[in-house]
Amino acid sequence: MHHHHHGHDEKTEIRGKNLFYVALLNLLITVFEFIGGLISGSMALLSDAFHNLGDVMSVVITYFAHKISLRNPNERKTFGYKRITILASLFNSVTLLIICFFLIKESIERLVTPSLIDVKTVFVVGSIGLLGNLLSLKFLKGSAKEDLNVKSAYLHMLGDALSSLAVISGAVFIYYFGWVRVDPVISILIAFYIAKESLEVLLKSVDIIMQATPFHVEIPKIVEGLMKIQDIQDVHHIHVWSLDDKTHFFEGHVNLKSDMNVSETAKVLQSIQEELKKFDIHHITIQFEYQGVCPECEVFHNNFLKRDKDG
Numbered sequence: 130m131h132h133h134h135h136g137h138d139e140k141t142e143i144r145g146k147n148l149f150y151v152a153l154l155n156l157l158i159t160v161f162e163f164i165g166g167l168i169s170g171s172m173a174l175l176s177d178a179f180h181n182l183g184d185v186m187s188v189v190i191t192y193f194a195h196k197i198s199l200r201n202p203n204e205r206k207t208f209g210y211k212r213i214t215i216l217a218s219l220f221n222s223v224t225l226l227i228i229c230f231f232l233i234k235e236s237i238e239r240l241v242t243p244s245l246i247d248v249k250t251v252f253v254v255g256s257i258g259l260l261g262n263l264l265s266l267k268f269l270k271g272s273a274k275e276d277l278n279v280k281s282a283y284l285h286m287l288g289d290a291l292s293s294l295a296v297i298s299g300a301v302f303i304y305y306f307g308w309v310r311v312d313p314v315i316s317i318l319i320a321f322y323i324a325k326e327s328l329e330v331l332l333k334s335v336d337i338i339m340q341a342t343p344f345h346v347e348i349p350k351i352v353e354g355l356m357k358i359q360d361i362q363d364v365h366h367i368h369v370w371s372l373d374d375k376t377h378f379f380e381g382h383v384n385l386k387s388d389m390n391v392s393e394t395a396k397v398l399q400s401i402q403e404e405l406k407k408f409d410i411h412h413i414t415i416q417f418e419y420q421g422v423c424p425e426c427e428v429f430h431n432n433f434l435k436r437d438k439d440g
Contacts (some may be wrong), residue, residue, distance in 0.1 A: 147268040148192040165254030169247035184285040221281035222331035229324040236313035243309035248300040255296040262290035277374035340370040
Protein backbone atom coordinates (compact mmCIF):
# COMPACT_ATOMS: atom_id res chain seq x y z
CA MET A 130 0.00 0.00 0.00
CA HIS A 131 1.60 3.23 -1.14
CA HIS A 132 0.76 6.73 0.02
CA HIS A 133 2.32 9.65 -1.84
CA HIS A 134 2.09 13.34 -2.71
CA HIS A 135 3.51 14.80 -5.93
CA GLY A 136 3.65 18.37 -7.17
CA HIS A 137 6.13 21.12 -7.78
CA ASP A 138 7.14 23.57 -5.11
CA GLU A 139 5.47 26.95 -5.74
CA LYS A 140 8.87 28.62 -5.47
CA THR A 141 10.62 26.52 -8.13
CA GLU A 142 9.99 29.04 -10.92
CA ILE A 143 11.43 31.87 -8.80
CA ARG A 144 14.48 29.73 -7.98
CA GLY A 145 15.11 29.06 -11.66
CA LYS A 146 14.91 32.76 -12.59
CA ASN A 147 17.16 33.76 -9.70
CA LEU A 148 19.80 31.21 -10.72
CA PHE A 149 19.70 32.59 -14.27
CA TYR A 150 20.14 36.19 -13.06
CA VAL A 151 23.00 35.16 -10.77
CA ALA A 152 24.81 33.34 -13.62
CA LEU A 153 24.47 36.37 -15.93
CA LEU A 154 25.53 38.85 -13.24
CA ASN A 155 28.61 36.82 -12.27
CA LEU A 156 29.67 36.38 -15.88
CA LEU A 157 29.78 40.19 -16.16
CA ILE A 158 31.77 40.40 -12.90
CA THR A 159 34.24 37.80 -14.20
CA VAL A 160 34.90 39.74 -17.43
CA PHE A 161 35.25 42.99 -15.46
CA GLU A 162 37.73 41.43 -13.00
CA PHE A 163 39.80 39.88 -15.79
CA ILE A 164 40.19 43.30 -17.44
CA GLY A 165 40.88 44.98 -14.07
CA GLY A 166 43.45 42.33 -13.15
CA LEU A 167 45.33 42.75 -16.43
CA ILE A 168 45.35 46.56 -16.12
CA SER A 169 46.41 46.62 -12.44
CA GLY A 170 48.85 43.71 -12.64
CA SER A 171 47.09 42.17 -9.63
CA MET A 172 47.36 38.40 -9.36
CA ALA A 173 44.82 38.55 -6.53
CA LEU A 174 42.23 40.12 -8.84
CA LEU A 175 43.01 37.70 -11.68
CA SER A 176 42.75 34.84 -9.20
CA ASP A 177 39.39 36.17 -8.02
CA ALA A 178 38.28 36.36 -11.67
CA PHE A 179 39.21 32.69 -12.21
CA HIS A 180 37.41 31.85 -8.98
CA ASN A 181 34.35 33.71 -10.27
CA LEU A 182 34.53 31.95 -13.64
CA GLY A 183 34.49 28.55 -11.90
CA ASP A 184 31.50 29.66 -9.88
CA VAL A 185 29.65 30.88 -12.98
CA MET A 186 30.08 27.41 -14.46
CA SER A 187 28.74 25.86 -11.24
CA VAL A 188 25.72 28.17 -11.18
CA VAL A 189 24.98 27.32 -14.83
CA ILE A 190 25.14 23.60 -13.94
CA THR A 191 22.88 24.27 -10.94
CA TYR A 192 20.42 26.18 -13.16
CA PHE A 193 20.15 23.40 -15.76
CA ALA A 194 19.95 20.72 -13.05
CA HIS A 195 17.08 22.69 -11.51
CA LYS A 196 15.27 22.87 -14.88
CA ILE A 197 15.76 19.14 -15.51
CA SER A 198 14.50 18.30 -12.00
CA LEU A 199 11.09 19.79 -12.90
CA ARG A 200 10.47 17.18 -15.61
CA ASN A 201 7.64 14.76 -14.95
CA PRO A 202 8.29 11.09 -14.07
CA ASN A 203 8.12 8.56 -16.90
CA GLU A 204 8.28 4.78 -17.34
CA ARG A 205 12.08 4.81 -17.14
CA LYS A 206 12.45 7.51 -14.48
CA THR A 207 9.53 6.68 -12.18
CA PHE A 208 10.80 9.04 -9.46
CA GLY A 209 11.32 11.84 -11.98
CA TYR A 210 14.56 13.82 -12.16
CA LYS A 211 14.68 15.36 -8.69
CA ARG A 212 17.93 13.66 -7.70
CA ILE A 213 19.86 15.36 -10.50
CA THR A 214 19.97 18.40 -8.21
CA ILE A 215 21.88 16.27 -5.69
CA LEU A 216 24.38 15.22 -8.38
CA ALA A 217 24.84 18.90 -9.26
CA SER A 218 25.30 19.70 -5.58
CA LEU A 219 27.93 16.96 -5.33
CA PHE A 220 29.79 18.30 -8.37
CA ASN A 221 29.66 21.89 -7.10
CA SER A 222 30.99 20.89 -3.67
CA VAL A 223 33.90 18.95 -5.15
CA THR A 224 34.68 21.90 -7.46
CA LEU A 225 34.69 24.28 -4.49
CA LEU A 226 37.06 22.05 -2.52
CA ILE A 227 39.45 21.95 -5.49
CA ILE A 228 39.26 25.76 -5.86
CA CYS A 229 39.96 26.13 -2.11
CA PHE A 230 43.06 23.93 -2.45
CA PHE A 231 44.49 26.10 -5.24
CA LEU A 232 43.55 29.34 -3.44
CA ILE A 233 45.45 28.19 -0.35
CA LYS A 234 48.41 27.07 -2.48
CA GLU A 235 48.52 30.38 -4.36
CA SER A 236 48.11 32.39 -1.14
CA ILE A 237 51.05 30.58 0.48
CA GLU A 238 53.18 31.37 -2.59
CA ARG A 239 52.14 35.02 -2.32
CA LEU A 240 53.14 35.06 1.34
CA VAL A 241 56.64 33.98 0.33
CA THR A 242 56.97 36.27 -2.70
CA PRO A 243 54.59 39.27 -2.43
CA SER A 244 54.04 41.39 -5.56
CA LEU A 245 53.33 45.11 -6.05
CA ILE A 246 49.99 46.10 -7.59
CA ASP A 247 47.97 49.16 -8.65
CA VAL A 248 45.92 49.28 -5.45
CA LYS A 249 43.48 52.00 -6.62
CA THR A 250 42.37 49.95 -9.63
CA VAL A 251 42.13 46.83 -7.46
CA PHE A 252 39.99 48.69 -4.89
CA VAL A 253 37.52 50.01 -7.51
CA VAL A 254 37.21 46.73 -9.43
CA GLY A 255 37.04 44.69 -6.20
CA SER A 256 34.28 46.96 -4.83
CA ILE A 257 32.17 46.57 -7.97
CA GLY A 258 32.73 42.81 -7.82
CA LEU A 259 31.68 42.76 -4.17
CA LEU A 260 28.44 44.65 -4.92
CA GLY A 261 27.64 42.13 -7.66
CA ASN A 262 28.38 39.22 -5.32
CA LEU A 263 26.16 40.66 -2.57
CA LEU A 264 23.33 41.08 -5.08
CA SER A 265 23.79 37.43 -6.10
CA LEU A 266 23.59 36.35 -2.46
CA LYS A 267 20.35 38.28 -2.07
CA PHE A 268 18.88 36.45 -5.09
CA LEU A 269 19.78 33.03 -3.66
CA LYS A 270 19.41 33.46 0.12
CA GLY A 271 15.77 32.34 0.51
CA SER A 272 16.06 29.27 -1.72
CA ALA A 273 19.40 28.21 -0.18
CA LYS A 274 17.61 27.35 3.08
CA GLU A 275 15.27 24.91 1.30
CA ASP A 276 17.32 23.44 -1.55
CA LEU A 277 20.70 21.70 -1.14
CA ASN A 278 21.56 22.37 -4.78
CA VAL A 279 20.87 26.11 -4.47
CA LYS A 280 22.77 26.11 -1.16
CA SER A 281 25.92 24.90 -2.89
CA ALA A 282 25.52 27.72 -5.47
CA TYR A 283 24.94 30.15 -2.56
CA LEU A 284 28.22 28.98 -0.99
CA HIS A 285 29.99 29.64 -4.28
CA MET A 286 28.65 33.20 -4.26
CA LEU A 287 29.55 33.62 -0.58
CA GLY A 288 33.08 32.53 -1.41
CA ASP A 289 33.19 35.12 -4.19
CA ALA A 290 31.90 37.89 -1.90
CA LEU A 291 34.43 37.07 0.81
CA SER A 292 37.17 36.77 -1.80
CA SER A 293 36.28 40.22 -3.18
CA LEU A 294 36.28 41.58 0.37
CA ALA A 295 39.74 40.11 0.92
CA VAL A 296 40.98 41.74 -2.29
CA ILE A 297 39.56 45.13 -1.20
CA SER A 298 40.96 44.80 2.35
CA GLY A 299 44.33 43.83 0.96
CA ALA A 300 44.34 46.87 -1.32
CA VAL A 301 43.47 49.20 1.61
CA PHE A 302 46.17 47.76 3.89
CA ILE A 303 48.78 47.87 1.12
CA TYR A 304 47.87 51.49 0.30
CA TYR A 305 48.00 52.77 3.89
CA PHE A 306 50.46 50.46 5.63
CA GLY A 307 52.37 48.63 2.91
CA TRP A 308 51.28 45.28 4.41
CA VAL A 309 51.39 43.28 1.20
CA ARG A 310 51.09 39.93 3.02
CA VAL A 311 47.69 40.65 4.59
CA ASP A 312 45.78 39.71 1.41
CA PRO A 313 47.03 36.09 1.18
CA VAL A 314 46.44 35.59 4.92
CA ILE A 315 42.78 36.65 4.56
CA SER A 316 42.45 34.46 1.45
CA ILE A 317 43.68 31.39 3.36
CA LEU A 318 41.15 31.95 6.17
CA ILE A 319 38.34 32.38 3.62
CA ALA A 320 39.37 29.23 1.76
CA PHE A 321 39.28 27.15 4.96
CA TYR A 322 35.80 28.46 5.80
CA ILE A 323 34.42 27.68 2.33
CA ALA A 324 36.09 24.23 2.41
CA LYS A 325 34.35 23.43 5.72
CA GLU A 326 30.93 24.48 4.37
CA SER A 327 31.48 22.62 1.10
CA LEU A 328 32.50 19.44 2.90
CA GLU A 329 29.20 19.47 4.82
CA VAL A 330 27.22 19.78 1.56
CA LEU A 331 29.38 17.07 -0.03
CA LEU A 332 28.80 14.60 2.82
CA LYS A 333 25.05 15.27 2.83
CA SER A 334 24.90 14.77 -0.95
CA VAL A 335 26.77 11.46 -0.68
CA ASP A 336 24.40 10.33 2.08
CA ILE A 337 21.37 11.02 -0.12
CA ILE A 338 22.90 9.23 -3.11
CA MET A 339 23.75 6.25 -0.86
CA GLN A 340 20.13 6.30 0.44
CA ALA A 341 21.28 6.72 4.02
CA THR A 342 18.72 7.41 6.75
CA PRO A 343 18.25 11.22 6.97
CA PHE A 344 20.12 12.90 9.84
CA HIS A 345 16.91 14.11 11.52
CA VAL A 346 15.39 10.59 11.61
CA GLU A 347 16.02 8.06 14.39
CA ILE A 348 14.62 4.66 13.39
CA PRO A 349 14.32 3.39 17.00
CA LYS A 350 12.04 6.36 17.79
CA ILE A 351 9.95 5.66 14.68
CA VAL A 352 9.56 2.03 15.72
CA GLU A 353 8.60 3.01 19.29
CA GLY A 354 5.95 5.37 17.94
CA LEU A 355 4.52 2.79 15.52
CA MET A 356 4.42 0.11 18.22
CA LYS A 357 2.02 2.32 20.21
CA ILE A 358 -0.60 1.95 17.46
CA GLN A 359 -3.21 -0.47 18.79
CA ASP A 360 -3.42 -2.97 15.89
CA ILE A 361 0.32 -3.36 15.23
CA GLN A 362 2.13 -6.49 16.48
CA ASP A 363 5.59 -5.57 15.19
CA VAL A 364 7.41 -3.63 12.48
CA HIS A 365 10.32 -4.92 10.43
CA HIS A 366 12.23 -4.59 7.15
CA ILE A 367 12.39 -0.81 7.63
CA HIS A 368 14.04 1.56 5.16
CA VAL A 369 14.05 5.35 5.50
CA TRP A 370 15.75 7.35 2.76
CA SER A 371 15.62 10.63 0.84
CA LEU A 372 14.96 11.30 -2.84
CA ASP A 373 16.42 14.79 -2.45
CA ASP A 374 17.13 17.03 0.54
CA LYS A 375 13.43 17.62 1.32
CA THR A 376 11.56 14.51 0.10
CA HIS A 377 11.79 11.57 2.54
CA PHE A 378 10.48 8.02 2.09
CA PHE A 379 9.54 5.21 4.48
CA GLU A 380 9.22 1.53 3.55
CA GLY A 381 8.36 -1.20 6.02
CA HIS A 382 6.54 -4.42 6.83
CA VAL A 383 3.81 -4.11 9.48
CA ASN A 384 2.66 -7.29 11.22
CA LEU A 385 -0.95 -6.90 12.42
CA LYS A 386 -2.43 -8.41 15.60
CA SER A 387 -5.53 -9.63 13.78
CA ASP A 388 -6.41 -10.82 10.28
CA MET A 389 -7.91 -7.69 8.68
CA ASN A 390 -9.50 -7.03 5.30
CA VAL A 391 -7.70 -4.51 3.10
CA SER A 392 -10.41 -1.91 3.76
CA GLU A 393 -9.92 -2.33 7.52
CA THR A 394 -6.21 -1.49 7.28
CA ALA A 395 -7.03 2.06 6.12
CA LYS A 396 -7.39 3.24 9.72
CA VAL A 397 -4.04 1.67 10.67
CA LEU A 398 -2.39 3.29 7.64
CA GLN A 399 -3.79 6.67 8.65
CA SER A 400 -2.30 6.26 12.14
CA ILE A 401 1.06 5.32 10.60
CA GLN A 402 0.95 8.40 8.36
CA GLU A 403 0.24 10.68 11.32
CA GLU A 404 3.14 9.17 13.27
CA LEU A 405 5.59 9.50 10.38
CA LYS A 406 4.62 13.13 9.76
CA LYS A 407 6.42 13.91 13.03
CA PHE A 408 9.64 12.96 11.21
CA ASP A 409 8.77 14.95 8.06
CA ILE A 410 8.07 11.72 6.14
CA HIS A 411 5.13 11.96 3.74
CA HIS A 412 5.89 9.22 1.17
CA ILE A 413 5.05 5.84 2.69
CA THR A 414 5.07 2.27 1.38
CA ILE A 415 3.66 -0.34 3.78
CA GLN A 416 3.35 -4.11 3.41
CA PHE A 417 0.73 -5.35 5.87
CA GLU A 418 1.11 -8.90 7.23
CA TYR A 419 -0.69 -11.17 9.67
CA GLN A 420 1.55 -13.65 11.47
CA GLY A 421 3.99 -12.65 8.75
CA VAL A 422 7.29 -14.38 8.31
CA CYS A 423 10.28 -12.53 6.83
CA PRO A 424 13.10 -15.10 6.67
CA GLU A 425 15.68 -12.73 5.21
CA CYS A 426 15.26 -10.06 7.91
CA GLU A 427 15.05 -10.09 11.69
CA VAL A 428 12.34 -8.18 13.52
CA PHE A 429 13.66 -4.62 13.47
CA HIS A 430 12.02 -3.22 16.53
CA ASN A 431 13.59 -5.82 18.84
CA ASN A 432 17.04 -5.23 17.36
CA PHE A 433 16.82 -1.44 17.47
CA LEU A 434 15.36 -1.28 20.96
CA LYS A 435 17.99 -3.71 22.25
CA ARG A 436 20.77 -1.71 20.58
CA ASP A 437 19.33 1.50 22.02
CA LYS A 438 19.34 0.05 25.54
CA ASP A 439 22.85 -1.37 25.21
CA GLY A 440 24.09 2.00 23.87
